[in-house]
Amino acid sequence: xxxxxxxxxxxxxxxxxxAISRLGRANLFLIEVFVGQGxxxxxxxxxxxxxxxxGVQTLIIIVVAGLFVGMVMALxxxxxxxxxxxxxxxxxxxxxSLLRELGPVITALLFAGRAGSALTAEIGLMxxxxxxxxxxxxxVNPIERVVAPRFLAGVISMPILAAIFSAVGVMGGYLVxxxxxxxxxxxxxxxxxxxxxxxxxxxxxxxxxxVFGFVVSWIAVFEGYxxxxxxxxxxxxxxxTVVYGSLAILILDFVLTALMFGK
Amino acid sequence: xxxxxxxxxxxxxxxxRGLKFSRGDRVIFDNVxxxxxxxxxTAIMGPSGTGKTTLLKLIGGQLTPDAGTIEVDGQNVxxxxxxxxxxxxxxxxxxxxxxxxxxxxxxxxxxxxxIREHTRLNExxxxxxVLLKLNAVGLRGAIDLSPSELSGGMARRVAMARAIALDPxxxxxxxxxxxxDPISMGVLVKLIKSLNDVLNICSIVVSHDVHETMSIADYVxxxxxxxxxxxxxPEDMRNSSSxxxxxxxxxxxxxxxxxxxxxxxxxxxxxxxxxxxxA
Numbered sequence: 262x263x264x265x266x267x268x269x270x271x272x273x274x275x276x277x278x279x280a281i282s283r284l285g286r287a288n289l290f291l292i293e294v295f296v297g298q299g300x301x302x303x304x305x306x307x308x309x310x311x312x313x314x315x316g317v318q319t320l321i322i323i324v325v326a327g328l329f330v331g332m333v334m335a336l337x338x339x340x341x342x343x344x345x346x347x348x349x350x351x352x353x354x355x356x357x358s359l360l361r362e363l364g365p366v367i368t369a370l371l372f373a374g375r376a377g378s379a380l381t382a383e384i385g386l387m388x389x390x391x392x393x394x395x396x397x398x399x400x401v402n403p404i405e406r407v408v409a410p411r412f413l414a415g416v417i418s419m420p421i422l423a424a425i426f427s428a429v430g431v432m433g434g435y436l437v438x439x440x441x442x443x444x445x446x447x448x449x450x451x452x453x454x455x456x457x458x459x460x461x462x463x464x465x466x467x468x469x470x471x472v473f474g475f476v477v478s479w480i481a482v483f484e485g486y487x488x489x490x491x492x493x494x495x496x497x498x499x500x501x502t503v504v505y506g507s508l509a510i511l512i513l514d515f516v517l518t519a520l521m522f523g524k
Numbered sequence: 525x526x527x528x529x530x531x532x533x534x535x536x537x538x539x540x541r542g543l544k545f546s547r548g549d550r551v552i553f554d555n556v557x558x559x560x561x562x563x564x565x566t567a568i569m570g571p572s573g574t575g576k577t578t579l580l581k582l583i584g585g586q587l588t589p590d591a592g593t594i595e596v597d598g599q600n601v602x603x604x605x606x607x608x609x610x611x612x613x614x615x616x617x618x619x620x621x622x623x624x625x626x627x628x629x630x631x632x633x634x635x636x637x638x639i640r641e642h643t644r645l646n647e648x649x650x651x652x653x654v655l656l657k658l659n660a661v662g663l664r665g666a667i668d669l670s671p672s673e674l675s676g677g678m679a680r681r682v683a684m685a686r687a688i689a690l691d692p693x694x695x696x697x698x699x700x701x702x703x704x705d706p707i708s709m710g711v712l713v714k715l716i717k718s719l720n721d722v723l724n725i726c727s728i729v730v731s732h733d734v735h736e737t738m739s740i741a742d743y744v745x746x747x748x749x750x751x752x753x754x755x756x757x758p759e760d761m762r763n764s765s766s767x768x769x770x771x772x773x774x775x776x777x778x779x780x781x782x783x784x785x786x787x788x789x790x791x792x793x794x795x796x797x798x799x800x801x802x803a
Binding site for chain 2: 387390391392394395396397398399400401402
């Protein structure tokens with residue numbers, strides 16, 4: 262009984278120490294990534310290539326998801342508001358929800374699933390096949406050449422993808438509200454224009470997506486670089502990227518919302 | 525004091541003294557001393573899992589020893605600043621077991637990679653250099669292929685071309701013959717020897733393929749259980765009085781390294797009381 266209890270305490274202690282040590286490694290790694298950004302000044306092509314891979318190749322899923330989220334939002338808003346004769350406010354509900362919450366959060370979740378997991382798998386596979394070690398032995402810093410461009414591409418891509426998600430979502434909302442449900446297009450746009458504030462809604466949404474992009478990219482590149490270089494280790498690292506990334510997004514969203522919109 | 529027995533080898537390039545290295549509780553190297561000459565092929569041989577690849581990573585500064593020093597060309601590898609370590613690495617080539625080619629680049633781009641990273645040569649000059657390096661390994665015709673289109677042996681030859689791209693003073697080969705068919709193995713053996721002789725460099729071959737490695741080695745270190753078991757010229761190793769060395773060299777199934785894993789007597793095991801656990 263006592264042995265079992267001690268064993269559990271030991272395990273808890275070991276797990277805590279491992280987690281703290283990983284967090285420390287992740288922070289040191291982030292500093293190295295920041296330092297490594299300098300390499301892109303002489304090789305901007307590295308960043309452009311990664312912007313295509315991380316940003317452009319995630320675009321389709323963002324556009325499709327944005328369109329349907331906007332359409333569903335419009336339908337739900339209409340059904341809720343029509344009973345009160347306030348259906349003209351559908352656009353306000355759609356636009357504010359997208360700009361403040363759904364745009365940044367859903368984009369970040371999709372980004373973690375699509376681009377984040379790909380970044381982890383790519384870097385992890387390079388580690389498993391000794392490509393990173395090979396670069397080190399060629400006197401080339403892999404953090405500068407491989408990790409830093411991918412990290413920066415993730416940070417840059419996220420706000421742009423979130424903006425596209427929200428824009429397409431609004432278009433989806435317009436299609437449902439105006440074309441399908443027959444609301445007045447003038448009322449749709451004027452209500453939205455009257456209620457949306459540039460800094461408070463659009464600006465804060467962009468800040469949120471920038472923070473999410475930073476955190477998800479950090480988790481993705483660290484998990485890839487720190488993974489156990491086996492097929493099992495690679496699988497676990499990819500899973501961790503999606504799980505930790507998604508949880509971090511949701512937790513940070515709460516914190517940021519409280520800070521930005523709290524009275 | 526130079527450790528190796530003089531067989532017309534030149535001065536020492538790599539000097540290892542009192543090397544200790546562990547992974548967790550497992551001791552990989554325990555007070556190892558080695559001298560590797562500036563020219564010629566030095567083989568480091570030993571059973572699987574004795575830390576031969578680890579030794580190459582320690583020499584290249586990718587791992588840090590628990591104690592002891594490793595000097596390459598008079599510089600203590602583990603006391604160098606990152607910038608100086610990278611400068612030293614430009615003069616080292618390394619051939620990894622997998623080849624470690626960058627999979628998103630073509631054969632040409634792979635060989636050109638270190639040249640572009642570390643020189644300011646124009647593209648025409650880079651192309652000429654790459655063609656010459658690939659020609660040296662017999663793969664000039666594969667210049668436009670991608671790594672996924674190469675066989676294992678070809679990938680290692682491309683990696684060799686990349687390793688010699690900056691005309692290094694030494695090349696480390698990590699298990700270059702593992703998993704190769706006889707023809708590829710023959711090609712790699714010939715290439716390691718001919719590149720070493722033509723470039724007059726230090727080649728360190730880590731391997732447990734006794735026959736192939738001994739055929740090109742000028743000097744041999746045999747490592748096992750964290751220490752250097754024996755070292756000398758290939759002929760000395762073949763005529764070694766050590767039973768362990770002879771078992772390793774001749775690939776004997778039984779000897780100082782027993783065929784059977786430690787176990788109770790077979791008779792006792794077979795006729796032990798039913799359900800009785802081993803002590």
